[in-house]
Amino acid sequence: YMKIPEFLGKLPYRPIVSAFTATATAEVKADIIKMLELRDPFTITTGFDRKNLYFGVSHPHDKYSETVRIVEKYKDNCGIIYCSTRKNVESVCEKLCADGYNASRYHAGLSDEERRKNQDDFIFDRVQVMVATNAFGMGIDKSNVSYVIHYNMPKNIESYYQEAGRAGRDGNEAKCILLYSGQDVATNKFLINNSHDNPDLDDDTLEMIRKRDLMRLKKMTDYCNTNGCLREFILGYFGEKQDKPCQNCSGCWGDFGETEEVDVSVDCQKVLSCIYRLHQRNLSFGAGVIAQILKGSDSEKVKRFDLSTLSTYGIMKDSTQVYIRRLIAFLEADDYITQTSHGDFSVLTLTRRSAEILMDKKTITIRLPKKKPKSETVTKIGRDEVTTFDKELFGRLRAVRSKLATQASLPAYIILTDASLRDMCIKLPKTQTELLNISGVGKSKQERYGRYFVAEIQKYLKENPDAASGYKYIPExxxxxxxxxxxxxxxxxxxxxxxxxxxxxxxxxxxxxxxxxxxxxxxxxxxxxxxxxxxxxxxxxxxxxxxxxxxxxxxxxxxxxxxxxxxxxxxxxxxxxxxxxxxxxxxxxxxxxxxxxxxxxxxxxxx
Known part of the structure; x- marks a missing residue:
């Protein structure tokens, strides 16, 4: 948008200029005002919080298996899976299709015709899962997206929040899950360091943008490793305060489960001591090798550099690699350690804050999944209680909706949302008048579409007389x-x-x-x-x-x-x-x- 002022200057007179953005920090707002040469503009922020969205960060060993777990859990709903590369889009989409899921793909490498077809198939509910790069989504107004999975971590929180925000636009509860791995950080750093080739920018400006993008990537990485409420982190990033934890994110509940505060002070001391002992030998490594040392691994690097003679070798042998890596990520997110370049690799070094743990014996707690007694089988009921309903009738009503949508060349959710169909399955309206008691059905939609849905419900009740007494309404x-x-x-x-x-x-x-x-x-x-x-x-x-x-x-x-x-x-x-x-x-x-x-x-x- 840096060319916009040049364009405005060529007009006979400058018109009133308005700028809109879905996600902008205070710094970016000031940047827009300055670069567009806005004159004492009126500004308004309507708020960033989307209370119906659940935010989760998972650190899975196998991203595809975790993706399948989520897709399977919400298999009756529509979802988007964002990948950072075309290669990942192709791979994930092909695997999902081979595993029997109704998925399609979208990225800039496809022909215009295929992109248009695949996009329409998703909007009109002919496919339920769209696997895509961030090229997909701009201008897509599909209200019934029940989940957004980020298979790879985006480069900044602005991008993440825009893409995740494509879930739950119908106001229903929706899931936004980010699958994190350390490799995502390395990939994004490579892209940032090698993708600024704008001929209109001088070297100083390019370097300024590169450093800014690396800072944003650091914030995105911190989000993935924070110990606190994820919603609070996002809102704070955009300058909006939240009074208390939201109780609707993995920071508050863990990865789809309850968590508890755990004192990890001693284990943090062990991690920092390991980095310090390496420094004494003029050695430095990344998180993977440090975790191997603490675990007591006999890997090739441990043998080559004689690391088994360190006093910290094997002092966390009873801990899992996943736990040790999570501690390292947490320490980095809170600036107790930092990554520095060492040739082609990134290594971990101590910061000034390290002394707070090593010398001052500061108490450190992080939130970890709660360990339940083996005998405990109670399932958590979240704030978004999901109700059971007649799934056979729901499928039949969706078929009616699909037929009406095809005839009218409209996306299915424009006819009626899934929430309205679920409400019909519970309340079983048998007349046009009763249909007005259904969520999302007003006079206009009742008159236009009501008779088709009422007829299907009456037909179903005739075939299933036991259902007439009303389906059980039981919170999950x-x-x-x-x-x-x-x-x-x-x-x-x-x-x-x-x-x-x-x-x-x-x-x-x-x-x-x-x-x-x-x-x-x-x-x-x-x-x-x-x-x-x-x-x-x-x-x-x-x-x-x-x-x-x-x-x-x-x-x-x-x-x-x-x-x-x-x-x-x-x-x-x-x-x-x-x-x-x-x-x-x-x-x-x-x-x-x-x-x-x-x-x-x-x-x-x-x-």
Whole structure:
């Protein structure tokens, strides 16, 4: 926008100029005013807080597995996965499609025609997951995005908040999860140091921009390693104060779970002492080697530099590498240590603040996932209580909406949002008048679309008369909590009510079979653990096997699969790749239900 003043100067007279931005710090606001030569402008900030968004930072060992876990958890909803490179976009999208998820891709390397098609498929709900670089999203007004995953850390908080903010625009609860790794920092530093080639800028300005971008990257890295409330960190970055922790981020609750304050003063002393001992030998290394020394590793570098003779070698052998690396990241985020360049590598050195821990014995606490007693099975109920509802009816109403949207050439959410459809599944309006009691349905939408949805609900109730009494409205986690209080876990509850389960006349994936179990019993719970128990039992009994050839742990049928009713089907992904999927027809579903006591009893005994 530095060329805008030049353009304005060529006009016969200067018009009133207005500048708008979604995310700007006080420094950037002053920069805009100065560079656009705004004259005593009126300024207003409407606020940065989006209370319906959950912010989470995860440090996973395997980013793709963590991505699948999130996508699977919200598989009935739309989501965006942002990657920093085209290569990552292609890889993640291809894997998701091969794993049976309805995903598409978007990046600048695609043709205009494909980008337009893929974007329309996402907006019109023909695909549920968009894997994209930051080229995707500007001007995209899709309200029903339920989650945004950052597969790689962005270069600054401004970019992150804009991209994450594409979730939850319908006002419903939505998840914004960033998957962090130290490699993201190195990649972003490389991009910052090698991407400023604007011919209109002199060397001094380019250097100023480079240093500014590195400072912003440092803030982004600090966000990923902060010990406090993530929302408070973001708002503070943009100059907005928050009175207390939000209780709706991983800083307050941990990675999708409760956390607790832990005194790590002694362990921090060990980390800093290790760096100091290396300095005494005129040696310096990055976080990886320091963690190896503290853990007592016999890696190649430890042997080459004779690091096993350090007094700090192996003094944290009982700690995990993940924990040690997290401590190092925390110490760096709070400026107790810093990264400096050493040739082509970054190494860690002490700062002046290190003395506060080493000499003054300052108490250091960080927030870590809370360790629960093995007997405790209570599931946390967050502020965004998710309710169960009739998923079969929900699917039928979505099909009606999709048909109406196609006919009108409109995105589906413009017709009605998912929140409105869920409300219909709970309240079951049988007349046009009752439809006005549904969230998001006004007179205009009632008159335009109401008859189609009411007709579908009436048809459904005729086919399912038991549903007319109203579907159970149970907050997620509530039943598990009640069962635990009564001494009964969720798995024990399923075993006790196994006789109520029946197979459906459709070919289901294993995830859908688990959904069916929870739906039929009128409860929600940890579907992932049930799915894992069933899968391991089927493999153990040789009804399924792991396909070792592809290296991804896919399942394949065995000679005993027909006995259990399990079938295998070949499908073609959007990228044109062929893959096989395991399906469970009615016979296979009932086979699992008949054996559910044996499947889950072993897990119950172990727990």
């Amino acid at each position: 986690g509530y039943l598990q909590k009640q069962n635990a209080v009564g001494g009964q876990s969720t798995k024990e509850y399923i075993i006790a009510h196994a006789g109520e389960l029946s197979g459906k006349e459709q070919d289901m994936t294993l995830s859908e079979v688990c959904d069916s179990i929870f739906y039929q019993l009128g409860t929600d719970g940890d579907i992932r653990s049930i799915k894992l128990a069933i899968k391991e039992w089927l493999i153990g009994e040789n009804y399924l096997a792991k396909d070792g050839a592809n290296g991804r742990g896919f399942l394949e049928t065995t000679i005993l699969s027909p006995e259990a009713g399990i079938i295998e089907r070949e499908k073609i992904s959007q990228l044109g790749n062929s893959y096989k999927t395991i399906l469970f027809p009615k016979q296979a579903q009932e086979f699992i239900f008949e054996n559910i006591e044996e499947i889950l009893s072993k897990d119950v005994q172990n727990s």
